[in-house]
Every structure is written in structure tokens, then in C-alpha cells.
Amino acid sequence: MIAWQLPAALAAALFLLGLLGLLARRSLVFVLMSIEIMVNATGLLFITAGMRWGNPDGQVMLIFVLNLAGAELALGLILILRLRARLTTLDGDAATLLRDT
Amino acid sequence: MERWLWLVPAAPLFGSTLLGLFGPALGNRISGLIGTASVGLSAVIAVAIACTWGGHDATHTLWSWVALPGFDVNIGLYLDPVSLLMMLVITVIGCLIHLFSTEYMDGEAGYSRFFAYLNLFVAAMLLLVLADDLLVLFVGWEGVGVCSYLLVGFWFGEAANGWAAQKSFVVTRIADIFMLVGLLLLSVDLGTLSIQPLLAAATAAWPHGGAVATLAAALLLIGGLGKSAQVPLQTWLPDAMAGPTPVSALIHAATMVTAGVYLVVRLHALFVLAPAVLAAIAFGAVVTLLVAAFAGLFQSDIKRVLAYSTMSQIGYMFLALGVGAWPAAMFHFLSHAVFKALLFLSAGAISMRLHHEQDIFKMGGLRRGIPVAFWCFLVGASALAALPVISCGFFSKEMILGFVWAAPGVGPALWGAAIFGALLTSIYIFRAVFIVFFGPVTTEVSGAYGLRIVLPLVVLSAAALTVGWLETPAFLGHREIFSAFLAPATGVVARLPVSPAIPLAGICVPLAGLGIAYGLYRSGFWHAQAARPAGALARLLRSGCGFDAVYDTLLTQPFFWTVRVLRHDPVDQCFGLLERGAILLHRGLRRSQGGKLRRYAGWLMAGSVATILLLAFG
Numbered sequence: 001m002i003a004w005q006l007p008a009a010l011a012a013a014l015f016l017l018g019l020l021g022l023l024a025r026r027s028l029v030f031v032l033m034s035i036e037i038m039v040n041a042t043g044l045l046f047i048t049a050g051m052r053w054g055n056p057d058g059q060v061m062l063i064f065v066l067n068l069a070g071a072e073l074a075l076g077l078i079l080i081l082r083l084r085a086r087l088t089t090l091d092g093d094a095a096t097l098l099r100d101t
Numbered sequence: 102m103e104r105w106l107w108l109v110p111a112a113p114l115f116g117s118t119l120l121g122l123f124g125p126a127l128g129n130r131i132s133g134l135i136g137t138a139s140v141g142l143s144a145v146i147a148v149a150i151a152c153t154w155g156g157h158d159a160t161h162t163l164w165s166w167v168a169l170p171g172f173d174v175n176i177g178l179y180l181d182p183v184s185l186l187m188m189l190v191i192t193v194i195g196c197l198i199h200l201f202s203t204e205y206m207d208g209e210a211g212y213s214r215f216f217a218y219l220n221l222f223v224a225a226m227l228l229l230v231l232a233d234d235l236l237v238l239f240v241g242w243e244g245v246g247v248c249s250y251l252l253v254g255f256w257f258g259e260a261a262n263g264w265a266a267q268k269s270f271v272v273t274r275i276a277d278i279f280m281l282v283g284l285l286l287l288s289v290d291l292g293t294l295s296i297q298p299l300l301a302a303a304t305a306a307w308p309h310g311g312a313v314a315t316l317a318a319a320l321l322l323i324g325g326l327g328k329s330a331q332v333p334l335q336t337w338l339p340d341a342m343a344g345p346t347p348v349s350a351l352i353h354a355a356t357m358v359t360a361g362v363y364l365v366v367r368l369h370a371l372f373v374l375a376p377a378v379l380a381a382i383a384f385g386a387v388v389t390l391l392v393a394a395f396a397g398l399f400q401s402d403i404k405r406v407l408a409y410s411t412m413s414q415i416g417y418m419f420l421a422l423g424v425g426a427w428p429a430a431m432f433h434f435l436s437h438a439v440f441k442a443l444l445f446l447s448a449g450a451i452s453m454r455l456h457h458e459q460d461i462f463k464m465g466g467l468r469r470g471i472p473v474a475f476w477c478f479l480v481g482a483s484a485l486a487a488l489p490v491i492s493c494g495f496f497s498k499e500m501i502l503g504f505v506w507a508a509p510g511v512g513p514a515l516w517g518a519a520i521f522g523a524l525l526t527s528i529y530i531f532r533a534v535f536i537v538f539f540g541p542v543t544t545e546v547s548g549a550y551g552l553r554i555v556l557p558l559v560v561l562s563a564a565a566l567t568v569g570w571l572e573t574p575a576f577l578g579h580r581e582i583f584s585a586f587l588a589p590a591t592g593v594v595a596r597l598p599v600s601p602a603i604p605l606a607g608i609c610v611p612l613a614g615l616g617i618a619y620g621l622y623r624s625g626f627w628h629a630q631a632a633r634p635a636g637a638l639a640r641l642l643r644s645g646c647g648f649d650a651v652y653d654t655l656l657t658q659p660f661f662w663t664v665r666v667l668r669h670d671p672v673d674q675c676f677g678l679l680e681r682g683a684i685l686l687h688r689g690l691r692r693s694q695g696g697k698l699r700r701y702a703g704w705l706m707a708g709s710v711a712t713i714l715l716l717a718f719g
Contacts, residue, residue: 022702031698092698099696 014041117220124213133203136216144192177233197557222248276327283320318375325361346449354441383423390416394525399643426504436493440484466542486527493569507597527614
């Protein structure tokens with residue numbers, strides 16, 4: 001029996017890594033990649049939870065999450081392309097069109 | 102002839118509408134003609150009705166105004182001796198004053214506007230006196246109030262005139278509110294406001310001296326006091342002299358200010374049920390006539406002398422009402438209307454020739470300069486002072502004094518005050534006569550009178566010399582034409598026999614006043630008194646016993662203070678705090694909306710972590 005703590009810790013580490021990337025990187029491609037990492041970290045946590053309680057729902061959720069991630073990635077890439085066409089840069093900090101003040 | 106009665110108020114109303122709509126386009130000549138002719142038509146119809154009148158009261162219902170279950174108001178005209186007398190006085194004197202105005206107002210801006218207002222006033226006043234229903238009467242009552250406001254403020258270019266107009270409007274309006282409450286009380290309690298059924302119902306339903314009757318009479322009386330410029334609501338009248346002189350003659354002397362007297366006479370059956378109110382009327386009247394007479398002694402503006410004399414003479418009428426002598430009050434109303442219109446018109450005629458100078462101490466020796474005005478003013482002054490036999494004021498005042506002396510209880514005390522008032526009246530009016538007309542000539546007289554000035558003066562002078570003979574005391578033939586004429590409306594009020602000393606005092610006192618005024622004039626006292634600065638007592642009496650100052654401190658100042666406080670709406674400012682707080686919050690929070698994606702993500706995460714921690718450990 002593999003201890004569930006290890007993959008859970010891995011998931012947490014992956015999630016934090018993705019979060020760090022999201023907050024630290026300015027390139028929107030990297031931001032998108034960081035989000036993918038965080039989504040996959042949750043997928044790993046679902047698997048781990050399914051293993052821990054012997055429930056297949058965790059694996060079902062992983063497939064669901066992967067689907068969502070694919071759809072979100074497609075949308076995200078489109079938005080990045082549009083933004084690049086408009087701002088001629090991939091810098092997320094330059095995209096402040098919605099700011100107040 | 103009576104079926105033309107509706108035309109009496111309708112003709113001036115029509116004239117006013119015509120002038121109001123098309124006045125400036127018609128030109129001054131036509132405007133004056135329309136204004137005078139419409140009132141003249143009323144006067145002719147009124148005289149014709151009086152000549153052919155059968156002697157029985159009649160109601161002419163024109164329309165139904167309000168028809169509710171248990172409460173009907175008809176717009177109707179009621180003709181009885183009292184309303185007939187009032188109608189005659191208003192239309193005839195009104196017509197003369199219109200005629201006078203056509204020349205007096207020549208060259209003034211707003212000529213047609215003046216006649217539109219004047220006609221509207223006459224229409225409203227006629228509606229007031231002819232009304233069959235108290236609600237219709239109230240319409241006329243408010244109508245004359247509005248016209249008074251418009252005419253006092255006729256020369257609105259000067260701020261002081263506007264203030265005077267507002268004062269007269271506001272003071273009478275305060276009184277009118279009481280009157281309105283009285284009308285509501287009557288309508289709720291008796292179910293009708295139609296005067297004759299109302300009086301019958303009141304007599305039947307209310308006991309003598311009952312609380313409701315006293316309350317209703319008191320409320321109506323306050324309305325009358327305001328309109329008639331009696332203490333404590335008299336302060337507007339001297340200021341109302343800001344209007345053109347014919348206005349003062351018509352409104353503030355001859356007709357409108359006697360509306361209160363008319364109201365009490367019209368509803369005397371109701372007032373008889375409230376002896377306490379009648380006593381208050383008599384007491385207030387004595388206070389008014391003394392306050393006004395003292396104030397008259399110290400005025401230097403000829404119109405203000407006459408204004409205070411009006412207050413004091415209406416005080417005599419109210420005194421007569423207070424002792425139940427309705428015919429005496431109406432008789433004094435008649436003679437006062439004649440001689441006061443005469444005095445005001447002569448005063449206007451004088452100032453016309455002196456470039457609108459009204460200060461008596463700047464006049465002098467005008468007896469030779471303008472003899473017409475002198476003789477007319479003299480006739481008016483002798484009537485006001487009640488010089489015996491030759492003047493109408495003597496007969497009416499003598500009648501009032503006789504009734505007052507014979508009144509049970511406080512009669513002699515009231516009489517004493519009234520006769521003292523008569524002495525003061527005689528002194529102050531002849532003071533004005535001597536100062537204005539005698540002595541060295543101090544001012545240059547310019548211009549000349551046309552027929553339209555002279556004719557009204559002469560007619561009114563002739564009337565002032567003669568109307569007194571309608572009712573004469575025992576030692577002068579004991580004629581009772583006037584009280585016999587009024588008897589169907591007022592009931593027979595028998596004169597109680599009084600000792601011969603009473604009429605003798607009535608004869609001597611005005612002559613004594615004349616003598617005192619002459620003596621003080623010859624010794625130069627009046628001019629010396631005017632020249633030196635007035636003492637505290639003189640200033641108090643001059644201002645009409647300081648009512649204005651008291652009201653200013655007690656009512657006007659606190660009111661304006663409240664207005665200043667409320668101007669910025671303190672309640673709204675509390676809600677303004679909410680608004681300002683929201684704006685401050687908004688300013689703080691909008692800084693967080695920087696458009697930085699990464700910062701949003703960071704906050705999102707922080708929020709998530711905080712929520713999880715809260716759920717896990719909270």
C-alpha cells in the first residue's frame with residue numbers, strides 16, 4: 001500500500017509551484033502554463049483522494065478536469081493571440097485596459 | 102330690477118378680465134374708461150335696485166358649486182338692507198375713486214394694470230358683501246386680500262413696497278386661517294354654510310354662551326380683526342400706505358377694511374350667542390382706537406395719519422358691535438366710508454400738486470395754493486373729528502357713544518375711553534390741517550386739477566356734509582331713517598335714553614380737540630416737537646405702541662432664523678453623510694482595481710486561503 005501522503009504532498013507542491021509561476025511570470029504563455037500545472041495538481045489530488053478512500057469517482061473527476069483544462073487552454077490561447085494582436089506584446093502587466101483610475 | 106343683481110359683481114369682473122388680457126394694447130384712455138365704466142355700470146344698477154327694492158330679502162341662486170350628501174354650497178347673491186347698503190357704498194364710492202384715479206395715475210407705468218386690479222378688487226368686494234354662502238363670502242374675502250397685496254405692491258420697483266405688500270398679505274392670511282377653521286367648524290357642526298339657514302340652525306342648536314358658539318364666533322372674529330386691522334393684527338395697515346393713494350382710499354379706508362365689521366353684522370345672530378366674544382370685541386376696539394389715536398398724534402406722513410385714523414375709526418365700529426349696536430356700526434361705516442375716501446383723495450390731490458410730497462412738515466400755507474383740496478380736506482377732517490352738526494361723523498359717532506354709554510356693566514368705562522379717543526382724533530387731524538394748510542407757504546404748487554379730480558372730491562364733500570342727517574339724535578329731530586332701513590336685517594335695536602350730558606360731551610370734545618390743536622399750532626409746539634429728536638415715549642407711541650417691534654422679536658426673527666437653519670436642509674445633510682461615506686469608500690477601493698492580472702490572482706488566492714482557514718479553524 002502506497003502512502004497517500006506522498007502524492008498529496010506532490011500535488012500541493014505542484015499547486016504552489018503553479019501559483020508561484022502565475023504570480024511571478026509576466027509572459028502570458030507562462031501564466032497559462034502555470035494555470036495548467038495548478039489544474040493538473042488538483043487532478044493529482046483527485047486521484048490521490050480516490051485511492052485513499054477506494055472510490056473511483058476520483059478518476060472520473062480527473063477526466064472531467066482534463067476536459068475542462070483542454071477547453072480552458074483553447075480559450076486562453078485564443079485570448080492571448082487576440083491580446084498580442086492588439087498590444088503587440090505578451091506581457092500580462094501591459095494588459096491593464098480594464099483598470100480604474 | 103333685481104334680476105340684474107348678478108351684473109353688479111360681474112361688470113367689474115368683466116372689466117378686470119378685459120383690462121388684464123388686453124389692457125396695454127388698449128391704451129391709457131380706453132383702459133381708464135373701461136375701468137371706470139364697469140364700476141359705474143355696477144353703481145347705476147345698484148342705485149336702480151335700491152330705488153325699486155321691494156323691501157323683502159331675496160336669494161338669487163346662480164349656480165350650484167358643491168353638492169354632497171348633507172352639504173350643499175350654492176353660488177348665490179343675497180340681498181337685504183345690509184348687503185344693499187354695502188353694495189351701494191362700494192359701487193358709488195368705488196366709481197368716484199376710479200374716476201379720480203384716471204387723472205391721478207396719469208403718466209404712471211402700468212396704468213391699465215392698475216385699473217385691472219382695482220376692478221378685480223371691486224368685484225371681489227361685491228362678491229364678499231353679496232354672498233349668500235360663507236364659502237362664497239370667503240372667496241370674495243381672499244379675493245380682496247389678493248387685490249390688496251397686488252395694489253400695495255403696485256410700485257414694485259421699490260423693495261419697501263414689496264415688503265409692505267407681503268406684510269399686509271401675510272398678516273391678513275394668518276387671520277384668514279383662523280376664519281377658515283371657524284368656517285370648517287360651522288360646516289361640520291351645523292351641516293351648512295348658507296348664511297340664513299346657518300344662523301337659524303345655530304340659534305336653535307347652540308345655547309346662549311355655549312362653548313361651541315363662543316369658539317366659532319371667536320375664530321370668525323379673528324378673521325375679521327385681521328382684515329379690519331384691529332389689535333392685535335393691525336400692524337399691516339400703516340405699511341399698506343405704500344400703495345397709490347386711490348388704493349388707500351378705496352381699499353384701506355372705505356371698503357375692504359370694513360369687511361370685518363360687515364362679517365360681524367352679517368352673523369350677528371351667531372355673535373349674540375357668544376357674549377364673551379362680544380365683550381372681547383368691545384375691549385379690543387377700545388385698545389385699538391386708543392393705540393391708533395396716540396399713534397396718529399405723532400405721524401409726519403399725511404397718509405400714515407389717515408391710516409391710523411382708519412384703524413381708530415374701525416375701532417369705533419367694533420366698539421359699537423361689541424355692545425350690540427349693529428345699526429350704529431353700519432352708520433359709522435357709511436359715514437366713515439364717505440369722509441375717509443374724501444380725506445385720502447384730498448391727500449392724494451395735495452401730494453399730486455407737490456411732486457408726491459407726503460411729509461406734512463414740508464407743506465404749509467396750502468390753503469391759498471390749492472383751495473379745492475383745502476376745503477375738501479377740511480370737510481373730511483371735521484367729519485373725522487366729529488365736529489357737531491355740520492359733519493356726518495358727528496351723527497354716527499354720537500350714535501355709537503350713546504349706545505356705548507347705555508351698555509350694561511362696563512358701558513361708562515368704555516364710553517370714557519371712546520370719548521378720550523374722540524378728543525385725540527380731533528387733535529391729530531386738525532394738527533395735520535393746521536400744519537398743512539396754514540402758516541407760511543413753504544412749497545411750490547405746480548399743475549392744476551382736471552374735472553376728474555374735482556368732481557369726486559366735490560361729490561364726496563357734499564355727501565360728507567349730508568349723510569349724517571339720515572339718523573339724528575333726539576335733540577336734532579330724532580330721525581331714524583337709517584336704523585329703520587336696516588331693521589329687517591339687524592333687528593330693532595332701541596336707543597336707550599341717556600342723560601343729556603352724554604351728547605353734550607360728544608359736542609364739546611371735538612371742539613375742545615380743535616381748540617387744543619389750534620393752540621398748540623399757534624404756539625409752534627407741533628413744529629418744535631417734530632424738529633427735536635423724539636423721546637422714548639414719543640417713539641413708542643409713534644410706532645403704534647411698538648407692536649411691530651414685538652412681533653419682529655417674537656415671530657419674524659425666530660421665523661427667519663428657522664428659515665436660515667432649514668435652508669440647507671439638516672435632515673438631508675444626515676443622508677448626505679451616507680453619500681459622502683460611500684464616495685470615500687469608493688475612492689479607497691477603486692485603487693485596488695489596477696487592471697493588473699497578477700495582482701488580481703494574488704488577491705484571489707489570498708481570499709481563497711483566508712476562506713479555507715476560516716472554514717477549517719473558524
